[in-house]
Amino acid sequence: MSTIAKTPQAPYYSVIFTSLLNEDDTGYKEMSERMVVLASKQSGFLGIESARESVGITVSYWANLESIKKWKTQFEHQVAQTIGREKWYSTYKVRIAKVEKDYGF
């Protein structure tokens, strides 16, 4: 599903979300897919990349800090975050990082 995000010229912002799931992750997959759909409709959204093995990494890209803040406080996303903390994640880390430079091939 996930591929490499087509982001504009730097600078822009990234949210690096790393998580470990509990053994019982019932409902997690559906919710995370719903959140990708919802995030992609937010103002300032630029793209998202996601993969999970022992650790799950989701990197979303945003035009600026304001759009990240708005997404964090979006109602349905807040509900998902609460369930995540209470039920799905054994641990997680969120890192807000400004992309200063990018290149590829």
Added chain:
Amino acid sequence: MSTIAKTPQAPYYSVIFTSLLNEDDTGYKEMSERMVVLASKQSGFLGIESARESVGITVSYWANLESIKKWKTQFEHQVAQTIGREKWYSTYKVRIAKVEKDYGF
């Protein structure tokens, strides 16, 4: 293998490396494991997180831009990058991003 990196207080730097592999990825896994070992010995290295599904995401964390630059030009790493471009990766993107803030639980 990979888990959530124990990084120090922000600010610090991240390298978000996203890639898609070719069908024939012979030797890739061994090389990527070798690169993790090698990276972790570099000055300024703070941690690394990695997962691959349809897309591969590796995020490494560094004290500053100088340590990222040194790692990029490290000899054995340069050899790996060359083989990667010629053989393993159908496409990739490297993003250098300054972590301004982080939190978790």
